[in-house]
Amino acid sequence: MSSKRSSVLAVNFSAATTSSPSDGNLGTCNEPSPSEFEELLQCMICFESFNDPKILNCAHTFCAKCLDDYHATYATQKRAVSGNIPCPTCRELTPWPENGVEGLRRDFKIYQIEELLKNMSVLSQSNSGQSLNVCNYCNALDKKVQAKNYCFNCEKSYCTPCMGKHSKNQLFNNHKVISLPTKNSSDFPCKYHPNEIIKYFCKSCDTVACTLCLLDQHNNHNAIEIKQMINEQLSDINFLMAGVNEKKDELMKELEILEPITKNCSKSIDEAEKLIRSRSETIIREVKNKEIVMLKTLDNIKNSKLKHLEKEIDRIKFNLNKLKGIESMMKNSTMTPSKSLRTYDLLIQRMRTILDVDSQLDVNNLSQNSIFVKFKPGSEEFNFGNLDEKRFSNTAQQSQLNQTPASYPELRSRSKTQPNLELNDPKYLKPCLKRSISKDENRAKLNFEILVHGSKSGELNKPLWVASLLEYKFVVSDGGNKRLQIFDQLGKSVNVILAKSLEPLGIAVTMKNNIITADTDQKRIQVFSPDGKSISKWGLGKFFNPCGVAVCPNGSIIVSDVGDNSVSVYKNENTCVFRLGISAQPELQFKEPFYVASGQNNEIIVSDSKNHCVKIFDSGGQFVAKIGSEGSKDGEFKSPRGVCTSVEGYIIVADQENNRVTMLTREGSFVKHLLTSADGIKSPQGVCLTRKKKLAVTEFDPPKYSTLKVFDVTI
Structure with missing residues (x-):
């Protein structure tokens, strides 16, 4: 069994063997619950309670079937080191026996812990005044009689008379029965010697024992009194707690330093976001205004220049049609002495009227109105703006960061290079008139x-x-x-x-x-x-x-x-x-x-x-x-x-x-x-x-x- 399990077991056992305030700060120690022990009794392959637990050289324990399947998988893959099995938890190699999983050592300590947990659960309920203090048989008859014994096979509590009936029944001859301690009692009976009280802890076997156990299966083992072991462990715990408290203070100090930096950074980002949105709205508004102005200018050009040119074209076409009419009259008329005198004056009058019209264009006016309109997009694109980062400059907090405990060099290094973005200053949102555009056609x-x-x-x-x-x-x-x-x-x-x-x-x-x-x-x-x-x-x-x-x-x-x-x-x-x-x-x-x-x-x-x-x-x-x-x-x-x-x-x-x-x-x-x-x-x-x-x-x-x-x- 690992040292972690033995230490936790001893600390938990302290609550079952001591209850006096005179035992120092023992009463203030938080006791692990049975559920925490049960986690130690789970196979880390199937995550179920151990079934035929087998222990590897690294002291990790698994179900026999789980290990057998695990080894079979490795053998199939031909990836396991020849003749060995790697631990599923720590990867340490253990020789694989010739007779398979049955050749691995059985972890008897798991059985001992399970039995001890069962005893502790029974006695814990008894000491807490729960249902074990009441005879189950009498309770079924609506009688409240204090129980004196507990049978592990029946999982029932019995008073003295009912225990006598239990003992006389031949079917119950092999049942395991213990005497329940009275309320507030700190005595804990041995599961092998129910009439003996557990007083010792065997370090060699990593388990608790009574006096008779030390004379029998734990003879000449390294054993100490439970109270002494608990005091040793409490000393270690108190020493570690001092380190924990010191580490806690260090972390709190780092938190006090980082929180305002984070707050300032977040604030600057929020303010920069507002400025970006405002900048965007301003640019959009300016672009819309520019569009309105340019379209209005274009409309003025259309109304003034273009209409004048169209009027000149209409005048020229009108005079041209008159000339064509005279030409047609001359071709179709037959000149006789009598007609010639009548038509001569009319033709002459029309011709002179047309010839007197000014047919020459006003060159100056034409140059002013003859224009070609073309929209030329700006060659320089307007950049939205830049985000500049400014390094952290608060000397007081910078000095605090330099005092970060030496045990956290990585954190101190990160703190020194963490930028403080002061983007709320408008100068960090400056527009750029030119933006270089890559000519690389392969650019994403x-x-x-x-x-x-x-x-x-x-x-x-x-x-x-x-x-x-x-x-x-x-x-x-x-x-x-x-x-x-x-x-x-x-x-x-x-x-x-x-x-x-x-x-x-x-x-x-x-x-x-x-x-x-x-x-x-x-x-x-x-x-x-x-x-x-x-x-x-x-x-x-x-x-x-x-x-x-x-x-x-x-x-x-x-x-x-x-x-x-x-x-x-x-x-x-x-x-x-x-x-x-x-x-x-x-x-x-x-x-x-x-x-x-x-x-x-x-x-x-x-x-x-x-x-x-x-x-x-x-x-x-x-x-x-x-x-x-x-x-x-x-x-x-x-x-x-x-x-x-x-x-x-x-x-x-x-x-x-x-x-x-x-x-x-x-x-x-x-x-x-x-x-x-x-x-x-x-x-x-x-x-x-x-x-x-x-x-x-x-x-x-x-x-x-x-x-x-x-x-x-x-x-």
């Missing part, structure tokens, strides 16, 4: 983005995973809101999937277009249809903290578990084909494998976050390659997160702390950065790529930066 183009942090439909909170459905929809693991949310290709929320106690992390889409998610709250896998209908739930008891999921082309399901830093491949809901990350070789181990993906040939691709690399295994679980190391150069990573593949076989990785999304060949060679901070990428988390080359990226930067962005990219 933003389709849409969801920027609102919140809990309403269309808003996000901690969106760590994203996957693509058919019809080019995107499903997002909206972890902070404990739901799945589906967006169409225009960024509109079209469905929200909620389920009882659902806390989704990793998500993937099956061949049937169903959504599979890792439910970290229930420690299992759940499957939903796109309309939110629950299809199946499985894996309960198989995971510590399931995180990432992926679906292989052959239908297998990959599940990463950050609880024990492993990755499992399931053929179906009940069959685990093999498990990665439990090898003794460091290069085959993981540290926080949050995200997983599958290649075209059913390869397993693992984003090994804290090892700052990506690891690839073939479809049989054999190690293929390790890609990258910690750094910011091309091909290097800092806490890589989401990973996916393209139809061409490229591997796409969200490089969180480098604020970029990187593309690699299937062999691991660096190709290019698909997205960087220049594209507005900040702390990328999940990634997925559709067949139409739309790259979806989720971003999360606590406390309130939660986004979904979809880009058109060139692969």
Whole structure:
């Protein structure tokens, strides 16, 4: 039995053996409840009470059948070290006996603890004045008689007369009976010698004992009086409590420092948001006013210049028609001496009338009215404005941050570099007259983005995973809101999937277009249809903290578990084909494998976050390659997160702390950065790529930066 169990057992036993205030601060010690002991009596494989408990060399105990099945799984996978079995809890190797699980030592201490718990439960109820102080037989006859004995087989309390009847019945000859202590008694009878009181604790066997036990099965063992052991343990507890209180004071001090900084940062963000909205309204209003002025000017041009030109055209056409009429008259008339005298004067008069008309255009007037109107868009685009960050400058609080306890260097380092955004000052929202536009045709183009942090439909909170459905929809693991949310290709929320106690992390889409998610709250896998209908739930008891999921082309399901830093491949809901990350070789181990993906040939691709690399295994679980190391150069990573593949076989990785999304060949060679901070990428988390080359990226930067962005990219 572990030292943790023995210490807890001794502290709990103190309440059953002592009740006097004279025992120091013993009476103020919080006693573990029986339910806490029962947790120690559960197999960590099946999470049920032990059935034939077997103990390994590392002192961890499991059910015999659970260990046998566990070893059989390893033998089938041919991944276990020859002749050994790794502990499911700590991975320490234990030689596997030739006769199988029966050859492992039986953990008799489990039986002793169970029996002791039963005794303690009975006596605890008796001392608390509960139903055990009443004879059950008499109570059935509506008589209240104090019980003097308790039978463990019958699980009944008896008074002295009823106990006499019990003893005379031959069927009850082998029943185990103890005498109940009187109320407020601190004596605790030995289960092997009911007439003896437990006074000692055997350190060799890690159990309590009476005087006769010390002379019998615990003879010459290392034993001390229970009160002495309790005093020793209380001394240790009090010493640790002093450290706990000191640590508590340190944390409270850090909290006092960080809370006002966070408050000021949040206030500056809110004020900056107001200024941004005001700036937007002002620009829109100015653009509308400019539109009205320009259209009015254009209308004036139309009314003045264009109408004058049209009037000149009408005048010229009128005179031209007169000339054509005279020409026609001359062609059709027959000149005789009598007619010529009559028509001569008329023709001459008409011709002179027309010739006297001024047919020349006014050149000056024409130059003023003959214009060509063209709208020329401005060559310089007006930028909305910039957000500038200003570092924290309060010297008093900066001095406090420097006094952060040395035991928290990481926190102190973060505090020194935490910027204090003073965006409420208008000078940090200055307009820019010129904006450089990249001429790179391969640059990613933003389709849409969801920027609102919140809990309403269309808003996000901690969106760590994203996957693509058919019809080019995107499903997002909206972890902070404990739901799945589906967006169409225009960024509109079209469905929200909620389920009882659902806390989704990793998500993937099956061949049937169903959504599979890792439910970290229930420690299992759940499957939903796109309309939110629950299809199946499985894996309960198989995971510590399931995180990432992926679906292989052959239908297998990959599940990463950050609880024990492993990755499992399931053929179906009940069959685990093999498990990665439990090898003794460091290069085959993981540290926080949050995200997983599958290649075209059913390869397993693992984003090994804290090892700052990506690891690839073939479809049989054999190690293929390790890609990258910690750094910011091309091909290097800092806490890589989401990973996916393209139809061409490229591997796409969200490089969180480098604020970029990187593309690699299937062999691991660096190709290019698909997205960087220049594209507005900040702390990328999940990634997925559709067949139409739309790259979806989720971003999360606590406390309130939660986004979904979809880009058109060139692969």
